[in-house]
Amino acid sequence: MSFIPKPKVAHPGIARNELGLTVRDYEGGISTLCAGCGHDSITAALIQAVFELSIPPHRLAKLSGIGCSSKTPAYFASQSHGFNSVHGRMPSVATGANAANGELTYVGVSGDGDTLSIGLGQFCHAIRRNLDMLYVIENNGVYGLTKGQFSASADVGTKAKKGEVNQQPPIDPCQLALAIGCTFVARSFSGDKQHLVPILKAAIRHRGFALVDVISPCVTFNDHEGSTKSYDFTRKHAHAATYADFVPYADEIVSEQAEGSVQAVTLHDGSRVLLRKIGADYDPRDRTAAFDYLSRHQAKGEVVMGLLYIDDSQPDLQQVQSLPEGPLASVPYETLNPGQKALDAIQNRFR
Amino acid sequence: MQPTDIRNPQYFHKVVDCQWGCPAHTDVPGYIRLIAQGRYTDAYMLNRQTNVLPGILGRVCDRPCEPACRRGRVEDKPVAICRLKRVAADLRDDVSALLPKAPARKNGRRVALIGAGPASLAVANDLLPLGYEVVIYEALGVPGGLMRSNIPSFRLPVEVLDEEIAMIVDMGADLRLGTPVQSMKALLAENYDAVFVGTGAPKGKNLRIPGREEAAERIHIGIQWLESVAFGHIDKIGEKVLIIGVGNTAMDCCRTSMRLGAKSVKVMARKPRNFFKASPWELEDAEEETVEIVINYSPKSFVLEAGRLTGMIFEKMEYEFDGRGRITAEKVTGEEFFPADDVVLAIGQENAFPWIERDIGIEFDKWDVPVVDATTYQGTRPGVFFGGDAAFGPKNIIWAVEHGHQAAISIHRYCQGQDVADRLPYGMNLATAKMGMHEWSYSNYYDPAERRMMPHVDLGERFKKLNIEVELGFTPEQFTKEVERCLNCDIQTIFTEKLCIECDACVDICPTQCLTIAANGAEDELRTRLSAPAQNLTQDLYVSAELPQTKRVMIKDEDLCVHCGLCAERCPTGAWDMQKFTLEVPYARDETMPPSAQARTGT
Numbered sequence: 021m022s023f024i025p026k027p028k029v030a031h032p033g034i035a036r037n038e039l040g041l042t043v044r045d046y047e048g049g050i051s052t053l054c055a056g057c058g059h060d061s062i063t064a065a066l067i068q069a070v071f072e073l074s075i076p077p078h079r080l081a082k083l084s085g086i087g088c089s090s091k092t093p094a095y096f097a098s099q100s101h102g103f104n105s106v107h108g109r110m111p112s113v114a115t116g117a118n119a120a121n122g123e124l125t126y127v128g129v130s131g132d133g134d135t136l137s138i139g140l141g142q143f144c145h146a147i148r149r150n151l152d153m154l155y156v157i158e159n160n161g162v163y164g165l166t167k168g169q170f171s172a173s174a175d176v177g178t179k180a181k182k183g184e185v186n187q188q189p190p191i192d193p194c195q196l197a198l199a200i201g202c203t204f205v206a207r208s209f210s211g212d213k214q215h216l217v218p219i220l221k222a223a224i225r226h227r228g229f230a231l232v233d234v235i236s237p238c239v240t241f242n243d244h245e246g247s248t249k250s251y252d253f254t255r256k257h258a259h260a261a262t263y264a265d266f267v268p269y270a271d272e273i274v275s276e277q278a279e280g281s282v283q284a285v286t287l288h289d290g291s292r293v294l295l296r297k298i299g300a301d302y303d304p305r306d307r308t309a310a311f312d313y314l315s316r317h318q319a320k321g322e323v324v325m326g327l328l329y330i331d332d333s334q335p336d337l338q339q340v341q342s343l344p345e346g347p348l349a350s351v352p353y354e355t356l357n358p359g360q361k362a363l364d365a366i367q368n369r370f371r
Numbered sequence: 372m373q374p375t376d377i378r379n380p381q382y383f384h385k386v387v388d389c390q391w392g393c394p395a396h397t398d399v400p401g402y403i404r405l406i407a408q409g410r411y412t413d414a415y416m417l418n419r420q421t422n423v424l425p426g427i428l429g430r431v432c433d434r435p436c437e438p439a440c441r442r443g444r445v446e447d448k449p450v451a452i453c454r455l456k457r458v459a460a461d462l463r464d465d466v467s468a469l470l471p472k473a474p475a476r477k478n479g480r481r482v483a484l485i486g487a488g489p490a491s492l493a494v495a496n497d498l499l500p501l502g503y504e505v506v507i508y509e510a511l512g513v514p515g516g517l518m519r520s521n522i523p524s525f526r527l528p529v530e531v532l533d534e535e536i537a538m539i540v541d542m543g544a545d546l547r548l549g550t551p552v553q554s555m556k557a558l559l560a561e562n563y564d565a566v567f568v569g570t571g572a573p574k575g576k577n578l579r580i581p582g583r584e585e586a587a588e589r590i591h592i593g594i595q596w597l598e599s600v601a602f603g604h605i606d607k608i609g610e611k612v613l614i615i616g617v618g619n620t621a622m623d624c625c626r627t628s629m630r631l632g633a634k635s636v637k638v639m640a641r642k643p644r645n646f647f648k649a650s651p652w653e654l655e656d657a658e659e660e661t662v663e664i665v666i667n668y669s670p671k672s673f674v675l676e677a678g679r680l681t682g683m684i685f686e687k688m689e690y691e692f693d694g695r696g697r698i699t700a701e702k703v704t705g706e707e708f709f710p711a712d713d714v715v716l717a718i719g720q721e722n723a724f725p726w727i728e729r730d731i732g733i734e735f736d737k738w739d740v741p742v743v744d745a746t747t748y749q750g751t752r753p754g755v756f757f758g759g760d761a762a763f764g765p766k767n768i769i770w771a772v773e774h775g776h777q778a779a780i781s782i783h784r785y786c787q788g789q790d791v792a793d794r795l796p797y798g799m800n801l802a803t804a805k806m807g808m809h810e811w812s813y814s815n816y817y818d819p820a821e822r823r824m825m826p827h828v829d830l831g832e833r834f835k836k837l838n839i840e841v842e843l844g845f846t847p848e849q850f851t852k853e854v855e856r857c858l859n860c861d862i863q864t865i866f867t868e869k870l871c872i873e874c875d876a877c878v879d880i881c882p883t884q885c886l887t888i889a890a891n892g893a894e895d896e897l898r899t900r901l902s903a904p905a906q907n908l909t910q911d912l913y914v915s916a917e918l919p920q921t922k923r924v925m926i927k928d929e930d931l932c933v934h935c936g937l938c939a940e941r942c943p944t945g946a947w948d949m950q951k952f953t954l955e956v957p958y959a960r961d962e963t964m965p966p967s968a969q970a971r972t973g974t
Contacts, residue, residue: 023809027817027882027935029445031903034884044882056874056943064879211873239874239943251872257921 029351038074049368053088056243057160058210058236058251063095065213066156069220070097073268081117081124085110085139088165089158089236090133101190108139110148114153114358115337121347122338126153133163136172137189144191147202150228154220157231158210159194160238161249179246192318197231198329198339200313204230205310205329206344207262209254210237212325217326221266222293228336235323248321259305259317261302262326265294295327304330334337372894374693374916374924376377377865378678380799385954387860389452392439394773396513396634396956397421398437399452400570400861404813406459407854413919414459421956423493426531430459430842431522433620433650433767443857443933444907445883446866448822450454450856451845458850466538471500473543478502480786483563485552488516489768490569490759491541493775495955497959498782507544510551512542517571517760518768519597523619523627524838534677555727555755565754568741570773572760578615578716582673586680587716590673590937593620593717600627604678609712610634615670618648621717628715630837636662637709641688643670645696656841660830673714676941682710722761740764756781756907781961787962788830795962798955803948805939806860811949813862815936817882818855859934863952866925868915869945873923877938877947878902883931886938891917891924899929 026047034042046067051060070080077099084090086107093102099122105113105159114128116181135143135157161174170178174186197205202262204226207217223230235254243250248257262333267284268291283304285293295304303309310329317324337343344351375382386390389399398417405414417423432453434783439911440449480503484491487509495505514536515520518527540546553657558566575592577583583590589609593616599605608631613623617640625636638657642648643666647654658664668685669917675681685707691700722740727733732752736744741750743757750757758774760766804812826843833839845853878886893899894912905912910930917924939947 024816024935024937026880026937027933028819029817029882031931032445033903033906036905054943056872057877058874060941061879063877064875203907211875213875237874239872243872251874252920255873271538327630 021027021028026349036245037071039076041071041074041077043067043071043098046077046097048076048093048095049370052092053091054240054327056239057088057268058160058234058238059089059092060095060167060232061210061213062156062158062216062236063092065090065216065220066219067096067141068213069224070125070127072217073221073224073302075125075224080122081126083110083114083126083128083325086136087131087163088160088238089129090134092129093127094159095118098198107172108137108142110134111113111142111151112257115146115149115151116294118151118153119341119343121349122152122343123347126151127224128153129301130155130157132157132159132193133171136193140172140191144196146207147197147229147231149340150201150203150334150336152229152338154226154230154232156220157233158236159233159249160236160242161247162238163244164238164241168238173184175248179244181241181244182189192314193231193233194324195311198307198314202231202329203228203331203334204327205327206231206327207233207235207256207323209235209323209325211251211255212258215260215263215325218264220242220294222264222287222327224263225266225287225291226330227288227290228332228334254323257321257323258325259312259322260325261317261328262304263296264327265296267292267294285330285332293330294329304328307331372665372891372897372912372914372924376915377913380797380954382911383799384797384954385860385862386863386932388439388441388951388956389436390954392435394435394513394770395421395423395776396954397436397947398861398954400857401953402453402459402860403450403854403857404851404859406455408816411459411462411599412464412466412469415463415466416686418456419466422769423496423775424489424535424768425456426535426774427462427518427527428769429453429455429460431527432456432769434864435769440934441860441931442856445858450654450858451535451822451825454825454842454845455850455853458547458845459845463970470538471496471542472758473499473877474502476502477504478868479508480504480564481562481784482565482567482595482782483508483558483561484567484569485508485558486516486568486759486761487536487546487548488519488569488759488771488964490571490573490770490771490775490778491516491567492536493772494534494569494779494782495542495544496539497776497779499544501538501783501810501960501963503786505544507540507546508550508552508558509546509548512549514548515569516569516974517594521600521623521786523597523623525626525630525833525841528625528838528840531590551726553726555733556938558730560822564786565756566613566688566781567778568727568761569757569759569771570722570724570761572720572722573766574715574721576719576721578670578718582640582672582675582680586673586676587679590714590716591713591839592842593624593715594720596715597623600631605630605631611682611710611713612636612710613714614638614717615717616640616717617654618719620720621655621715622649622653622727623719624715628713628959629660630834633713638662638664638667639683639685639709640666641666643667643690646698646732657880661829666925667881668709674830680711682708683714684708691707704877718767719758720825721752721866722764724761728943729829744792746777746794747781748774749781749785753807754785762837776958780957783959795957797957800953801863801865801950802949802953804936805948808830810942811862811936812951813859814855815859815862815934815949817858817933817935820852820856822856823849823853848924850858856965858932860932861952862934862936862949864913864927864932864934864938865948865950866913866915866927866948867948868918870926870944870948871915871918871925873918873920873943874901876941876942876943878910880937880941883933884937885928885930885932887926887928888918888923897926898928903927905930
């Protein structure tokens with residue numbers, strides 16, 4: 021935590037996006053998290069992603085539950101809509117918001133506790149409904165706000181700061197999401213923005229539930245030797261399955277990778293994700309293979325990174341429920357209230 | 372790139388743009404902080420250490436620090452450094468107890484200084500405390516040189532000049548006024564241990580065009596005319612005045628004319644405005660006083676009627692420019708007559724040494740300028756030194772002071788029988804500014820305040836007398852705001868790579884995108900792939916050694932750092948620290964005493 025706000029002064033040559041805004045226009049209040057927290061780095065990546073996508077701030081909604089992670093919405097896009105909800109209940113609020121207005125861009129920020137412990141049920145059902153949102157898990161393996169107890173994502177064998185060793189198996193959000201039909205599954209690392217930012221952009225543009233599990237070291241309680249969620253461990257054991265490049269609809273794909281290891285995935289709005297694969301056998305369209313790949317590499321103690329699975333063909337909540345186009349608030353009064361005759365007709369059906 | 376060698380004092384010195392830009396390397400951020408703390412006397416003494424004449428320079432310095440100031444790159448206008456210097460000088464207490472003193476026991480060496488201008492005064496200031504006997508020869512009846520004779524008293528009050536000169540002379544210099552040196556040979560025969568020539572550039576350039584001789588009575592040479600005004604020999608001028616030339620002397624001439632009864636003053640410039648030699652603020656001040664600056668007119672002839680000057684004919688010029696604004700071609704498109712009762716020529720000045728014999732081992736080059744070593748300030752005859760405008764032609768007061776410091780070192784070494792070229796190196800001191808978790812020993816917040824405007828005496832009021840100082844000085848409300856505009860560039864960002872865990876916290880928080888963690892590369896290429904492209908090639912990149920985890924490097928573009936310290940506040944491991952940089956500038960006294968033994972003021 022710092023005593024001064026981030027000065028408003030900016031680089032005179034600062035880049036501007038299509039809306040004429042700078043990256044500084046997407047900032048929020050100064051973080052009150054510990055200095056060096058991975059979450060702050062993810063916040064910066066989110067700022068970069070929404071800036072590069074030229075999302076008008078008033079068309080963005082940020083939602084969160086409870087925890088260190090869930091303070092994030094206060095730290096970016098201060099001109100956007102924000103909802104800091106009850107612990108683990110952010111998916112319900114997001115579902116309601118999405119049902120009321122499917123046109124906003126929804127970014128949910130949660131943590132391993134908020135998602136995998138108290139909020140596990142809500143998380144799974146949001147995936148099942150293929151709610152159109154970006155769901156970021158800032159995953160540090162500990163409960164930071166309560167002084168560093170193991171969370172549900174702590175690996176077997178990882179050491180707490182005071183030395184105790186975790187023996188309970190972790191819930192891997194990516195494997196869980198694959199198992200229940202998530203349409204966009206990715207994992208990245210707060211310490212590698214070149215990897216993270218394109219994934220966040222693709223996830224925002226994906227129509228449906230986009231899970232991005234971001235390993236985000238807790239610099240205060242989980243960045244020591246013996247921890248499997250530290251900066252050092254993650255860097256040493258990262259296994260990149262894919263590298264993503266996000267190509268907006270308007271842009272030409274300039275250079276295809278020569279090796280032929282690049283796979284282009286076109287999203288519903290025409291933009292594309294270029295996936296450069298490290299393992300030639302990896303196919304991000306094949307759910308079972310992705311599940312298998314994750315299991316095999318994680319058994320070796322590796323942290324698999326990249327856009328792991330994508331399926332852009334599934335209908336989202338809006339389509340399944342045949343919700344009207346546009347926000348409910350803009351539905352004309354006559355349509356919302358068709359009058360006494362129409363009500364009588366409906367009621368007669370139940371008599 | 373190789374890791375930056377931050378053990379070299381010049382690296383961090385260069386980051387302090389104002390101090391780097393100042394010929395005398397004044398610790399500008401240091402004294403601005405002292406003013407902010409209300410320690411005006413300490414601020415004055417910190418100034419005096421390097422520039423010797425803070426009260427004078429706080430009014431009339433050419434301020435190379437201000438165009439260099441980082442604030443001018445981050446936003447529009449630099450910090451009003453010069454005027455803050457004046458604040459320290461105006462509000463200080465009696466400093467007599469803090470001034471250097473000459474020892475009662477002399478060291479037996481005698482030094483002659485010729486001319487009592489800023490260069491000689493700086494030499495005397497440095498040598499008197501070391502026990503030298505110093506004799507200053509001055510042609511005029513008062514000391515100060517050009518500061519006295521050429522700078523009008525409405526810019527530099529006589530009392531300020533007198534007081535700061537007295538601080539030096541009262542240490543025990545033998546000041547011989549009204550004693551021009553007529554012959555160097557004769558002076559050398561007096562067996563001084565060393566001689567310093569600080570006679571300035573006293574000869575104004577003439578304009579030899581038709582009519583010059585005939586109208587000589589109403590045509591004045593700028594610096595001589597200003598001198599006559601300063602000493603009360605001239606107290607009026609005609610209603611219509613033309614000033615030829617647009618240097619700072621021209622600005623003094625036109626403004627002086629306005630005070631001697633002129634109704635219409637035009638400054639005639641041969642070239643467009645961006646070629647002017649005058650400082651922008653001096654142009655502004657002149658224009659405020661209704662002086663008209665007319666561009667693209669080249670003088671052709673003086674016009675007389677019945678033996679009396681009536682005006683001048685100018686050629687109207689037209690120029691072509693290349694992409695970089697340089698003139699590639701010029702042509703004359705016509706002629707125009709401008710009426711005038713008086714004309715003042717301010718087209719430059721030269722040094723002149725009719726009194727130095729050419730057969731005594733002091734060599735002159737083809738322009739009749741003495742050959743002087745740029746480091747030692749020694750001429751070709753051992754023991755004879757030059758400084759100020761006398762050494763390398765017209766510069767300004769602050770350069771003259773620095774020449775004086777350097778010449779004093781040479782004179783001291785020469786008198787001790789040591790090699791004058793073997794000089795002490797610059798040193799530095801770095802000390803952390805950290806006072807607590809997120810507390811620093813300086814005001815680290817970026818204050819978005821704009822530059823304060825110097826209040827001036829009303830136009831009607833200021834013309835009543837010649838010596839009404841136009842600038843009133845900053846009010847307390849103004850300077851308490853202005854000091855906060857300083858970016859504290861001497862509080863350096865210091866990086867310790869082995870502590871870095873590459874969490875990106877510093878990169879993310881930096882408001883001006885100075886920081887990048889990236890793979891190393893050649894400088895040209897590296898400059899293109901930073902958080903923001905580093906296009907200012909005059910500003911260095913601070914590159915670390917390889918970082919422990921990924922073997923990338925930390926790169927800081929020094930250009931636009933506002934020294935807010937947020938990188939250090941957000942760093943979980945203390946890999947970034949803010950440290951106060953103090954440049955140790957060697958002076959003559961350091962030849963006998965290590966810098967650590969010097970009593971220093973400031974933080």
